[in-house]
Amino acid sequence: MTGTFGRSLALGTALAAAATLVLAHGDVAPQAVDTTGLPEVGEDWLTENPYRADKVGEDVWLRAIEIGASGYNQNCARCHGLEAVSGGLAPDLRYLEAEEYGDEWYAERFRDGYTQNGITKMPAFGELLGQEAAWAIRTYVEARPDEGALDDYTDELKGLRDQIAGYATDASGADQDALVARLSEIAAEVETGSGAPVADSVAYRAAYLIDGTPEGYKAAEEALTIGLSAAH
Incomplete structure (x- = not known):
């Protein structure tokens, strides 16, 4: 991956976090989601x-995760919680099974909304945002x-981040393979809800x-800094 794309991903993560803080409260109108870069999936709603x-x-x-983060922060976080961590007002979507039956439940709620005793608990987003945005948000969550x-x-x-930060200015002494291998080992141990x-x-x-360039190390450092800050 190029350094430019890496920086854009890290910047997107930072902007998504900032957007979450701004848009997670209050009753706002649904916001359109730019799904550029995602394959089109047609008009008929999928079940997976x-x-x-x-x-x-x-x-x-x-x-899809990057687009889904933006769409979630703009349209879902105010009820379902920051980073998809529910405060109890609405279901915690992190624990909706990543299987076809979970997808079917999600697609129906996203498309048609949910009403209880004549009160709209969740608006219908299907016609407003479209299917690509729906599945991008699902992928993020x-x-x-x-x-x-x-x-x-x-x-x-944190130690790896500090080490990587040094390689953002001079990557000549970096052991790229060892860094990627250790980060990948940690990533493999991280479970989803x-x-x-x-x-x-x-x-x-x-x-x-991390792609061996100073730009790649800088992007990795930024991703770690933002992610570790958001986790605590």
Whole structure:
């Protein structure tokens, strides 16, 4: 992955976090979601998430997560919670199973909304946002790490971040393979609440961003800094 794309991913993560803080409260109108870069899925609503990595590959999966984070922060966080961590007002979507039956429940609620005793508990987003946005948000939510999943690795990740920061200015002494291998090992231990096989953790992001260039190390450092700050 190029350094430019790496920096854009890290910046997108930072902007998404900032947007969450701004938009997580108050009753606002649904906001359109730019799904540029995602494969079109047609007009008929699917019953299974089409943007999982085993279907579309790692790059599209990460793009779906990036778009889904923006869409979630603008339209869902005010009820379902920051980083998809519910405060009890609405279901905690991190624990909606990453299986077809979980997808069916999600698609129906997203498309049609939910009304109880004549009161709209959730508006219908299907016509307003479309199917690509719906599945991107689903991809983002189901890839959230489980509660406390990184706690055992926080200190080590901070140390790796500080090490990587030095390589952002001079990468000549970096052992790229060893860094990526260790970050990948940590990422493999991070479980999702949904049962999805891969969590979009800061360890996973950092490993993906490192490409041997100073720009790649800078992007990985930023991803770790932002992610570790958000986790505590």
